[in-house]
């Protein structure tokens with residue numbers, strides 16, 4: 001499989017400041033190696049055990065991102081090495097990241113997951129809940145967590161205008177949160193949205209991290 005061609009056809013269309021997260025979940029380490037050799041250095045995984053196994057045998061200069069729903073009791077397994085946790089969906093989970101990061105002597109960058117899709121997905125803060133969480137301010141007492149932006153998933157639909165509207169809502173939230181809570185914090189700068197079928201829309205709506213699996217590695 002020609003990873004280089006697929007990856008280049010995506011990265012060549014990304015504006016400056018937007019990065020590709022190659023989502024390698026359920027694909028073997030040979031696939032990770034292929035994408036690595038083609039230049040990818042950021043990989044996204046959504047299962048803790050699989051991520052740990054790959055991290056142990058793959059090159060050390062890979063940035064591993066955890067992109068899926070993270071169970072609180074598994075944070076400890078990835079805290080020593082994970083570069084970014086995309087989907088903080090409860091205050092409870094953030095507290096656990098703080099605790100485990102402190103044990104490792106690390107500061108772990110995290111994104112707040114927003115629930116903006118129409119679907120009854122279980123995960124993420126509504127924009128109102130997320131605003132309340134930020135206002136309430138507990139996160140300011142978490143020196144081992146660095147809130148770095150937001151992430152979301154759009155509704156699984158062919159309706160491009162709906163997808164665009166959802167990304168726009170997430171981006172509007174990001175801008176408002178930036179202004180209200182992180183105006184002087186350069187590291188609050190990431191908007192993680194866009195997958196294989198909607199990354200072009202995501203890029204045009206301000207995504208800084210697109211999470212693409214199938215379009216690089218094929219079906220899972």
Ligand SMILES: *Cc1c(COP(=O)(O)O)cnc(C)c1O
Nearest residue numbers: 023046067195196211212213214
């Ligand atoms: C699997 C997954 C992706 C990648 O999806 P593709 O459609 O294969 O590109 C992106 N984000 C999350 C959270 C995922 O779980």
